[in-house]
Amino acid sequence: QVQLQQWGAGLLKPSETLSLICAVYGGSFSDYYWSWIRQSPGKGLEWIGEINHRGGTNYNPSLKSRVTMSVDKSKSQLSLKLSSVTAADTAVYYCAREIIVARGAFDYWGQGTLVTVSS
């Protein structure tokens, strides 16, 4: 049974750095891509970026200058950092597993972490 469990600070002030962790339980860590996706209140889904088990990344150009993703294989954990946050970064953040041979097949999702940016 695969589970993705997320945690991180839920309330930030403008200019601070968002930091989230996603722990993967069950399944192979190496056979997938791992994405971060966010959903602003009342809005749709936005892909932030992805990382593989070797640490190779692809980021959304709209966020690239502020995003850092990393992976800790020994712990089967992913991390997301988003610097210089503003109110526009308020959203529910999800980690998701993507099947390498079926790109776009996000088959398991974390429970989501609501991050609110407010002064």
Next chain:
Amino acid sequence: VMTQTPLSSPVTLGQPASISCRSSQSLVHSDGNTYLSWLQQRPGQPIRLLIYKISNRFSGVPDRFSGSGAGTDFTLKISRVEAEDVGIYYCVQATQFPRTFGQGTKVEIK
């Protein structure tokens, strides 16, 4: 850009529902595959993968869900809507970076 229509779909229980997803560019990858998936977001539930690569039903997904299309035009069909199908449905393309999602289509019971 991924454009879904309709944005809202009131459906009678047991009746079919259809959601369209149109891409501004062809989603055929250089490897010959088309990486278009459909996701379901139900209230209080984790986001769920329904369909990948246009028409492949993911494990455990009821066969009343089907996907079709090619190139830039894709469709998700629910043959007979059940109460548990209420939620928001998203298409997502993974042929190009960045991955992009449709705006979502809300399926509700009339």
